[in-house]
Each structure stands twice: as structure tokens, then as C-alpha cells.
Amino acid sequence: MGHEFDRDIAVTRVDETTFTAELGAGWDVGGAVNGGYLLATIGNALGQVAPGKPDPIVVSCFYLTAATAGPATIVTRTIRDGGSMATLAADLVQDGQPRITVTATYGDLSALPDDVRTTATAHELPPLEECVPSSMAPEEVRRMAPLMGRFDLRLDPAYAGWAVGEPSGNGIIQGWIRLVDEREPDPLSLLLMLDALPPVTFDLGMPGWAPTLELTAHVRGVxxxxxxxxxHETRNMARGMFEEDCVVWDSSDRLIAQSRQLARSPRSR
Structure with a gap:
């Protein structure tokens, strides 16, 4: 039957620039569809626009209004397609309202040079068996956030105290993650993983919905x-907004994806 992620980011091409999608109900938090899932769905459409350039390399998106489960339309535009890279744009529209607008650079990640020169080091995590599985969340939390059921997420206990009212105050949330049906990661799923964890402000003792204004993702390889x-980490909360930096490392200890987003401070809906 295939993997649920592939099923739920599927798009149908209507013409050269337009696609339709059915946004899945299982990817929402509090009734609003997760931004990373939306980005992966749009990313799937953009990967079909420029021949020979299937992979997201840089994706920058502005979240305009909250999306809900159900039909959506993705309208794409090619800004430039030349050489090894294409610059593309897309809008996701639902009920006549724009939900997200995206600008992206696409290419073929498998064709890029494989040299790596970096001072970045992977963050330390306890072994899987010593981390806190998200399946331990209270039933009422899992009902409010069906998104949690899409992942096997094991949180570092040093930064998971917010779940029992004891946040560390460091502004960090980190852990091991994979899709719940053990689908292997690929460039599209990385767009999802960059926005999969709870808002990092939870670790500051500030639970609540933290709507993203803008997110830029860099995918560094397959x-x-x-x-x-x-x-996920934040260093600065000011004037009702905070940044959230994310890094993703793969099983071969490569820094495989990065993002920064600017979000509004947590609030009730």
C-alpha cells in the first residue's frame, strides 16, 4: 500500500503550472496543517516542474494563513531554468485564499560534488533507549496534535522536562526521529523534519501555538x-517574535539539512 507520507504529499498535475492536492488530516496540530508537511507537498509539485532537477536545495516560504485538511491547489511558476539549477515559485491556495508562497532553487542533489569541508559537529544525544518516546504523551495531547502520530520521535530527556511542567529554560528541543512506518528519509521528507518538533519555546516554559512567519530551508544532500x-534552538525572543534554528544529521553523521524560521511568540488560537 506504500508509505503514508508519499500518499499524503501526492499531487495531481492539471496543466503545465497547476497541481491539485488533498491535504491529509493526520498532519495537523490544533486543526491547522503542519508547515513542514505543507512545504513537502509543495516541494513534491515543484520537483515535477523543471526536468532533470527533482530535488529541493533552497526553499524559502512565507506562511500567510493557516491551512486545513482537504483539497488545495498549487500554482507554480518558473523564474529561471538553466544549467544545473532552476529557480521556481509556487503558491498553495485553499478555499480561494493563499496559504503559503514559496520561492525555491531546485537541482539534482545526486549530481553535486561530494566534497565536504566543515567545522560543524553533530550534537550529542543519549542512546535511543534512554530517550523519551513521543508516544508517552497524554491522550488528550495526541488527540489535539495528530501530527505526533506520524513520527517515531525520541526526545532527549535533558530538554523534555517541559512535558511535565519542568522546562530546562535553554530554548532547545532535540531528539531522534523517523517516520512512523519506517519510510527512509529523502530530500522531500527533510522539508518535513525541519518543522516536525514542538515549538522550541516549549523549553522556555511557553507552551502554545507559535505561528511561523517565514522559513528558509537548505537541503545539503541525499x-x-x-x-x-x-x-531546534532559539537564542533571541524579542518584540513578540523568536527565531528557531534547526539542524538535521543523518545516520552517517552528515549535516544533511538546516533551516531558520521566524515565528510569533506562543499564543492561544
Whole structure:
């Protein structure tokens, strides 16, 4: 029957620039569809626009209004397609309202040079068996956030105290993650993983909905099979907004994806 992620990001081409999608109900939090899932769905459409350039490399998106499960239309535009890269744009529209607008660079990640020169080091995580599975969340939380059921997420206990009212105050959430049906990671699923964890403000003792204004993702390669390690961190909350930086490492210890988003401070809906 295939994997649920592939089923739920599927798009149908209507013409050269337009696609339709059915946004899945299982990817929402509090009734609003997760931004990373939306980005992966749009990313799937954009990967079919420029021949020979199937992979997201840079994706920058502005979240305009909250999306809900159900039909949506994705309208794409080619800004430039030349050489090894294409610059593309897309809008996701639902009920006549734009939900997200995206600008992206696409190419073929498998064709890029494989040299790596970096000072980045993977963050330390306890072994899987010592981390806190998200399946331990209270039933009422899992009902409010069906998104949690899409992942096998094991949180680092050093930054999971917010779940029992004891946040660390460091502004960090990190853990091991993979899709619940053990689908192996690929560039599209990385767009999802960059926005999969709870808002990092939970670790500051500030639960609540933190709507994203803008997110920019960099996909640095095709990930190796296996578990991913993901870390979200914030260093500055000011004037009702905070940044959230995310890094994702694959099972071969490569820094495989990065993002930064600017979000509004947590609030009730």
C-alpha cells in the first residue's frame, strides 16, 4: 500500500503550472496543517516542474494563513531554468485564499560534488533507549496534535522536562526521529523534519501555538537510510517574535539539512 507520507504529499498535475492536492488530516496540530508537511507537498509539485532537477536545495516560504485538511491547489511558476539549477515559485491556495508562497532553487542533489569541508559537529544525544518516546504523551495531547502520530520521535530527556511542567529554560528541543512506518528519509521528507518538533519555546516554559512567519530551508544532500537527529534552538525572543534554528544529521553523521524560521511568540488560537 506504500508509505503514508508519499500518499499524503501526492499531487495531481492539471496543466503545465497547476497541481491539485488533498491535504491529509493526520498532519495537523490544533486543526491547522503542519508547515513542514505543507512545504513537502509543495516541494513534491515543484520537483515535477523543471526536468532533470527533482530535488529541493533552497526553499524559502512565507506562511500567510493557516491551512486545513482537504483539497488545495498549487500554482507554480518558473523564474529561471538553466544549467544545473532552476529557480521556481509556487503558491498553495485553499478555499480561494493563499496559504503559503514559496520561492525555491531546485537541482539534482545526486549530481553535486561530494566534497565536504566543515567545522560543524553533530550534537550529542543519549542512546535511543534512554530517550523519551513521543508516544508517552497524554491522550488528550495526541488527540489535539495528530501530527505526533506520524513520527517515531525520541526526545532527549535533558530538554523534555517541559512535558511535565519542568522546562530546562535553554530554548532547545532535540531528539531522534523517523517516520512512523519506517519510510527512509529523502530530500522531500527533510522539508518535513525541519518543522516536525514542538515549538522550541516549549523549553522556555511557553507552551502554545507559535505561528511561523517565514522559513528558509537548505537541503545539503541525499540522506543516508536510518534514524535522523534533529535539534531546534532559539537564542533571541524579542518584540513578540523568536527565531528557531534547526539542524538535521543523518545516520552517517552528515549535516544533511538546516533551516531558520521566524515565528510569533506562543499564543492561544
Amino acid at each position: 540522506p543516508a537510510p536510518g534514524w535522523l537527529r534533529v535539534r
